[in-house]
Amino acid sequence: MTPNTLRIALGLVLFGAAPAAITAFPQQAISDTHKPQAEQPAAMEMEEPTDAEQPSVMEESTDAEQPSAMEEPTDAEQPTASTEQSIAEIAAGDEDFEILTAAIEAAGLTEALSNSDLSITVFAPTDAAFEALPEGTLDELLLPENRDQLAQLLTYHVVDGEVRSTDLTSGEVDTLTGAPVTVMVGEEAVTINEANVVMADIEASNGVIHAIDSVLLPM
Secondary structure: OOHHHHHHHHHHHHOOOOOOOOOOOOOOOOOOOOOOHHHHHHHHHHHHHHHHHHHHHHHHHHHHHHHHHHHHHHHHHHHHHHHHOOHHHHHHOOHHHHHHHHHHHHOOOOOHHHOOOOOEEEEEEOHHHHHOOOOOHHHHHOOHHHHHHHHHHHHOOEEEOOOOHHHOOOEEEEOOOOOEEEEEEOOOOEEEOOEEEEEEEEEEOOEEEEEEOOOOOOO
16 A cells, blocks of 8 residues: 555545554383292382382373473463554553544544554554643544544654664654654654654554654644
């Protein structure tokens, strides 16, 4: 999906059409017939411990091997589930993105950000970032009559393609609104406009998320 196609799809959302589909190791009897009969009991006495020991050896190896063979695949498979989640699903499951999730829903972008065919980068404001907006701003944006304005603001946080922290370089990057954001890569920090990246490279099935500490406002 090209940037132009994505912008057209988002444009349908912004102008009131039906929501567009922009929407991480398993593995262990001896008898001597030439000896006198008097010695045979002794031989039998030596055989008895052997019979007694064999079950214990088998039981110990069985008890030791079975749990490790079954537990290791389970422990290794569980973390991979998160990589199957979309950007919208990851945001909805993170307590630091509760306000962002509410804004995505209010803007009608949940389906768009769940699209498995998408490949985007989202600079995601944390709850603290939204709470730092001037008093009343967030409540105003979440009103139904301001849905288009909210969608425009949110798409200003979205860049086409998956851009990981190792790919970021200083300069301007176009967002899906067409307006650019300014990226500054320093030795100890990365900023997007005036926002600091506080958590980078949150992998999703349809892109990557970088958490930021301020809401980006079009210049």
